[in-house]
Amino acid sequence: MPIDLSYDADVEDLVTKTSRFIKEYVLPIEERFGGDIEAAGGDEIRREMNAKAKAEGIFAPHAPVEFGGLGLNMSDRVPVFEAAGYSTFGPVALHIGAPDEGNVHMLAHIASEEQRHAYLAPLAAGDVRSAFAMSEPAPGAGSDPNALATTATKVDGGWKINGEKRFITGADGAGFFIIMARTAGSPGDRGGATMFLAPADREGISVGRHIHTTDRSMVGGHCEVRFTDVFVPDADVLGEVDEGYRYAQVRLGPARMTHVMRWMGSAVRCQDVAVDYVSLREGFGGTLADLGMIQQMIADNEIDLAAARALLVKACAELDRGGHASNETSIAKTFAAEAFTRIADRSIQMCGGTGVSDDLPLARLHNELRPFRVYDGPSEVHRWAIARRTIGRARKAAAAAEAAK
Amino acid sequence: MPIDLSYDADVEDLVTKTSRFIKEYVLPIEERFGGDIEAAGGDEIRREMNAKAKAEGIFAPHAPVEFGGLGLNMSDRVPVFEAAGYSTFGPVALHIGAPDEGNVHMLAHIASEEQRHAYLAPLAAGDVRSAFAMSEPAPGAGSDPNALATTATKVDGGWKINGEKRFITGADGAGFFIIMARTAGSPGDRGGATMFLAPADREGISVGRHIHTTDRSMVGGHCEVRFTDVFVPDADVLGEVDEGYRYAQVRLGPARMTHVMRWMGSAVRCQDVAVDYVSLREGFGGTLADLGMIQQMIADNEIDLAAARALLVKACAELDRGGHASNETSIAKTFAAEAFTRIADRSIQMCGGTGVSDDLPLARLHNELRPFRVYDGPSEVHRWAIARRTIGRARKAAAAAEAAK
């Protein structure tokens, strides 16, 4: 049987609707505010766009059907999320942006019935936003998760959490936090982490300054957060104690891939903008699109987009089969993140002086895409993991061959 | 429905058998002769390996079942051909090397009943080899097919062919030729080409010198061929007159992809050899595999392999759906050909002085892989085609948007 990479008609239909919604409704808002979601109104514009998306029947396509979503599997999210990502405001509009999208995904898999009611339902509906509090200031958990320093100490009826977090996306204005804290061992030890749920107004949670980065499309910023004797009742432990990293895996692979999907949309837009420009711009006795060096950049963008998409499809098929797909998602994420900045960079270059100006959205799309080579694990950490797995396989095979002699 | 990228059990089984056959039987032959198929005996070793492959039930997996093959579609060829390509002699052993494999594919689609009997049957069985005579010395047909200069003139009962060909793979010792000649127009004009079948011993066919290249694994070399008043009866016109390029499309896309599949096998082998080397080689207080810069090369190889494979799967799915997949195959071919030399190059680098020596097969695998960036259309020609299609789409969309106003 040949491999079938086509999508069902209802998915194709959803893509068409999403694409139209983005181009006709969301993109003009984004353009008007130069891609700065806070300047556009933050949570207010989010709610406005969400309402519109609900009316169009395209809201929260990844959320479970019982919570008002469309229940898309990972494979089917690919074209839909890409269409949404064509505008940097698109993911917020459809409620499929980080970190909410990944949190919905994880809660749908792990949360207890009560937690589904208390946290997942309002989140899936877009009534509240959420934050995933894992990263810490140096020398705590960052690229190296074992460095986790925030602690949760057992107290009567629950836990007391203390520690500092950093780069917590969406923290400012979030309705609740998912907090990763150490319940066993010391910083540097493997394992011993647990996830906790806590409403944002719980005593002891304080959201600090925004860390301003080159991306401007995420509501609630990237913040510093401090937890001081934050009490979490036992009922709000997410999953089981000491199993935080195992549960985080449920979130990790899919969240990496939806990042790729969304940013793919922006990369496609860069190429569209640049190709339109060079197709019309005259120079050197024709249009710029007639020049070999320009054609090379156009083709390299196409190749990069196709390869990123093909790797994404592969990783999502693996996730849909039920695997963690750690290697497939690492590969797809690393390639895509690097491909996207290459694409943005070439697109800028094709448009010359106009490319580096804000007469075109390219320079700011580059700034929007650039952090992806760092967020969700820098390329170097993924390469390290990919290499270690390869070496491990080779050593195992060598040992097996030796044993067979 | 999630996308399913898994293979049926019988295909998996075929891959396993092929892989074992290659590693246990073919690879030792290749190693013994330093990868030089002529040194290993040329057609003689080919027949020997073919017989063995037939005995294993893995011979000509792509050929129609009625002609003794396994009738694999393009998607299923991917893992099988890759397994065969692990040895540079593997494709010859399974009779899936260029140009025979592509010629079988094309004849199975286009040939008349008589032609199937006279040409396809013995070719599919490996009784004879074949050659595809299209490329010409400058300024004839090369990267630019419209430059076709070889002519076929209508004579009583058939055609008289005159012209010079160059770089005709497998010509020396081929049983028959498929000849592309101009039946209308002049060099530089589009179209007007026709394909003809002719036994190699037909009067007027003369095979000249071998053009020695860095690859050593194709039986019959890359030759110069001259056609002097070669008579071809009407019955041996392949397809219809003046439609040669249209028919060539049938061969083109699939042949590009099977090239990728085979060479992928050699790229995987480079990585295997290098990873085994650095996993064992001590230095700098550990093994080389512990060093970050080595790990980066290992990971980059994995990423390149995964991306090439994913693009290949995509293009083959498109071909299996019945399209020409010109763009998908151009993208997959261009990316893969460049990825494979990168992989070979990194593998050499990881192994240092041993890597550039013939104590390891890496340097010669690099030389085997390098021409693929030129064969079957240089990367530059593919990029030009990819870019033109992209620009064409953009202009069409702009015109449609204009018209809709």
Added chain:
Amino acid sequence: MPIDLSYDADVEDLVTKTSRFIKEYVLPIEERFGGDIEAAGGDEIRREMNAKAKAEGIFAPHAPVEFGGLGLNMSDRVPVFEAAGYSTFGPVALHIGAPDEGNVHMLAHIASEEQRHAYLAPLAAGDVRSAFAMSEPAPGAGSDPNALATTATKVDGGWKINGEKRFITGADGAGFFIIMARTAGSPGDRGGATMFLAPADREGISVGRHIHTTDRSMVGGHCEVRFTDVFVPDADVLGEVDEGYRYAQVRLGPARMTHVMRWMGSAVRCQDVAVDYVSLREGFGGTLADLGMIQQMIADNEIDLAAARALLVKACAELDRGGHASNETSIAKTFAAEAFTRIADRSIQMCGGTGVSDDLPLARLHNELRPFRVYDGPSEVHRWAIARRTIGRARKAAAAAEAAK
């Protein structure tokens, strides 16, 4: 005699003084205003910094001694301008930023005695700024200077200039303009251009909107400018009529190289910031600086810096010998511009999440450096010119060899 690449003691001394001035005085101002010169006060802060630089004896080191400068040749400018460029405000502080620096250079070479008095003297002293009005909106002069569309028509006692300019750096607030206009032929024809001098308050000159780009360090922005029946007396023709492009060559090569020098300073700073960061930041059982992939980025930055500097030294030596050095400056500019964004990009990557934030200056330094691959001729136009010269030499040599037979 071995080649001597060392600098005289007085130049070394000037470098030391400049470096101290930049780090102690200029950098804090730049940091305080996030590198935005307009936010820092524009011309006001420029004058303040200029006064301070004068007091330090390091002001306008390239200007002729008779006009208060230090009269540095191109070779000696290299380390001084690099030291100044360490802060993006440094060139403005020393009055060696674009376009003033290049205008001083050109006027010193071409201007008549009267023009030196009227225009060069106040410019060299920093009493006024200047603008070089060459680029035009499409389809006028841009990468292709022959497209020049602005016209100067002979009238009694002078010329009347009409046309639109675009991307005119420093136009807003400039004291005078150097205007390139066509005095013969039509757009597309080679030659026929003349340069004119005109005070900014001359009737018919209107400065339009700023084109906002990713760089923020040039006073007066990049503006649209319109000339409507602007009268220029014969005495203010700069050089000879119809020889504008020949004179522009005098400015072109040196201005390209001083661009490289200044931006080199910012690239060095990126590397400094990143190396300091990874030397201190702990992770993975040591500091980040202990990791091979980080070390690779550090080394690649060093290699890029060294190569850019070496090419710069070569081109400046050629300019100091009196040649146009078109090829040497094209090569140095193209390599350096691309190297600098690579350096900024790697520096960001080394610093992870902090690298893409404004806790470090790296992301904005990238945005400051990125346009250099476009400004002063995009890399593609320089590559085209470099290739054409190479091909021309080969053809000439082939013809000479043929003739010698």
Added chain:
Amino acid sequence: MPIDLSYDADVEDLVTKTSRFIKEYVLPIEERFGGDIEAAGGDEIRREMNAKAKAEGIFAPHAPVEFGGLGLNMSDRVPVFEAAGYSTFGPVALHIGAPDEGNVHMLAHIASEEQRHAYLAPLAAGDVRSAFAMSEPAPGAGSDPNALATTATKVDGGWKINGEKRFITGADGAGFFIIMARTAGSPGDRGGATMFLAPADREGISVGRHIHTTDRSMVGGHCEVRFTDVFVPDADVLGEVDEGYRYAQVRLGPARMTHVMRWMGSAVRCQDVAVDYVSLREGFGGTLADLGMIQQMIADNEIDLAAARALLVKACAELDRGGHASNETSIAKTFAAEAFTRIADRSIQMCGGTGVSDDLPLARLHNELRPFRVYDGPSEVHRWAIARRTIGRARKAAAAAEAAK
């Protein structure tokens, strides 16, 4: 004073003579034997070419004048050695190939009067060849020199050497060896190495198999060598005991740079061959040289050549000033070695199918250049050293700043 990068007239004259000698006399020999020096006659053709070079007055330009050379400093060697390297047989013809050239250089600096007479004189004259026996099979000295395992034990009147060496260039047929052996400490310890001189026919020296690599231009191959109780009298200790690595530094930097010079010549030749080809080859309605993507490759080759040469000039100026120039030579070597394979690779690509054939010398020049990224320290080891120096400087500066507070 502007920097002067021009060469004295006598050096320019030597370059002209060398260039003519190479193109008229040496290149035809190389081409006749496909670049294989052994096939061309090995030491026999070497002597023949040496005699011719002596007659032309261009033999051994680097050797001390008292030993019949021209006594060129490092700066002046640059253009001369590059001219010689235009043919892969050129360095042998002028007696400036590895390892003899570096050995002459080192002996001229370190050897005692007796050693100069016994070893340097015949070597400089080309009466004998020499070998530098440092590298060892794993886990001995390779990229990591501290792993040195060959031992020299003090005996009456001299030393007894035992150990295995590997990859000893020119060993087969060498007149004498310079042997690096451990006189103190154990493998892994820093220091404790001593250099010894020994005639090749000394008892206990046995030259083993040639390690066949992709390069074919060095007489005497790259061999395995075994030392069994080889006696070396005290008078043949080169320099002082335990100071072997310090003396090796004298050889190291200059030898790296002459490698770059020679291989630069071959890189220039690749570009010449390719540019000639595309200037004449017709296609796509013009010549290949008219196509943008071809022009990009031509320009990139020019840029790479210019940057490699500029870094080389810089490092040689530093060496001529008397420094070790470890960092400058590491940078120049790493950049150049990588640039040269890029150049060869692009040159092949420009020439398409002919490029991968032996109708042009490009594929074999690539194979000749490729090992340079490994020989004389792999790029990764140089990058590691470059990075460590950078990090060291940063830490030292930080400590100084801290101390100053």
